[in-house]
Amino acid sequence: MDTIIRKSMLYKTGVEYGDYTINHVQGCSHGCNYPCYAMMLAKRFGKVKDYEEWCKPKLAANALDILTKEIPKYKRDIKSVHLCFTTDPFMYGYGEISNMSIKIIKMLNSNGIKVTALTKGLLPKELVDLSPENEYGITLVSLDEGFRQKYEPGAAPYADRISSLKYLHNHDCKTWVSIEPYPTPNIIDQDYYKILESIKFVDKIIFGRLNYNPLVNKYKGYKEFFNTLAYQTIEFCNNYGLEYHIKDGTITEYVQYI
Numbered sequence: 593m594d595t596i597i598r599k600s601m602l603y604k605t606g607v608e609y610g611d612y613t614i615n616h617v618q619g620c621s622h623g624c625n626y627p628c629y630a631m632m633l634a635k636r637f638g639k640v641k642d643y644e645e646w647c648k649p650k651l652a653a654n655a656l657d658i659l660t661k662e663i664p665k666y667k668r669d670i671k672s673v674h675l676c677f678t679t680d681p682f683m684y685g686y687g688e689i690s691n692m693s694i695k696i697i698k699m700l701n702s703n704g705i706k707v708t709a710l711t712k713g714l715l716p717k718e719l720v721d722l723s724p725e726n727e728y729g730i731t732l733v734s735l736d737e738g739f740r741q742k743y744e745p746g747a748a749p750y751a752d753r754i755s756s757l758k759y760l761h762n763h764d765c766k767t768w769v770s771i772e773p774y775p776t777p778n779i780i781d782q783d784y785y786k787i788l789e790s791i792k793f794v795d796k797i798i799f800g801r802l803n804y805n806p807l808v809n810k811y812k813g814y815k816e817f818f819n820t821l822a823y824q825t826i827e828f829c830n831n832y833g834l835e836y837h838i839k840d841g842t843i844t845e846y847v848q849y850i
Contacts, residue, residue, distance in 0.1 A: 593688055595653035602662045602673070608840055611671045614659075614696060617679040617689055619649040622712050622747040626773050627804055630678040647746065649679065651688055656695060663703050672706040684713035684748040697722055710770055712747035715756040720763040727795075729768040730757050735787055739780045754790055761793050772800030772839060774821065776811040784821055788828045799825040800839030815844045 596618055605613045618639060620630070623646070631646045640646045652658075675681035681693035694716060697707045701723040708727040709715075715728050730753040734740065740750060748756075761767045769791045774784075779802070791797065801818045802808050811817065822838045829836040 593686065594648065594650045596650045597654050598652040598658060600662065601652070601655055601658040602666050602670075605674065605677060607674075607677060610674050610677065612666065612669075613674045613677050614655075615676045615678045616652045616655040616681075616692060616696060617649050617676070617683070618652070619646045620679050620746075621647050621649050621683055621686065622680060623647045623745050624712075624747070625743050625745070626775075626802060629804060632804070633678070649683060649686065649689065651692060655692060656699065659696065659699055663699070663705070667703055667705065670705055672708055673700055675707060675709045680711050680713055681709050682711040682713040682715060684746060686713075690716055694718055694722075697726065701726070708768075712744055712753065714748050714752055715760055717756075717759060719760055720765055724764065724766075727766040727768055728757070728760050729770055729794075729796075729798075730754070731770045731772065732787065732791060733771055733774050734780060734782060735790060736780060736782060739775075739782075743775075757791075758793060767794045768796035768798065768835075769794050770798045770800070771825070772798060773802035773805075774800065774818070775802050775805075776808050776814050776817060778811045779805070779807050784824060785828075788825070792828075792832050792834075794834065796835035796837070797825060797829055798837045798839065799842060801842045803841075818842050819844065 601614055601616065603613050634640045634646060675693055683689045700707050706725045710729045710731060712731045719728055732750060732753060735750050737749060740747065757767050799822055808814055822843050825836055
């Protein structure tokens, strides 16, 4: 696959549940059409010219060399490192990317740094042999393969994602699911509780609304819709003893939850 050369690798993130992050790939073959915020930023700053270029990922060939220099510099400040916020560390069908991601995780762990990882691909089984402090997650906003083929055309099938996550769970890894960006019923009408039931084995659930799509605002009562699902997530997690995080801006009108 094509490669790029990066000048830096570790970045302090502004995401409310993140610390430091690594984005060792430019672009993403999953080609999400929500639209993808990472792709919009890449276009805005001239890193890619269009959707087609974005869908042809380029691996940072010097990622490990940079980390060898940066880890000693930032080590004392880092609580955890997330893979990844603007790409996918286990991109479906790209073994080169997965292999590099595993090498990065091993390097961070060997320096006592915890890693969190999130994917729309498949989580490699080799992760069970790494630090027990790491946390591995999948993105899951539907169980409908027709929806995935339209909005996440290059990503792994939903059932396969869940299966790879459950394998790690069954081998005592910490697991989580990001249910974000969740669509309104005028995009797809689905049973949210079925999605929750399919992942009740995990340790944590993050829920967030779909943004940047004009169809959301056209759905009458979209604020109440996302509020209801956020509270349903909280109730579900409380019932099963799971951790949860509701993304900022998802609950738009505060109602005390009991």
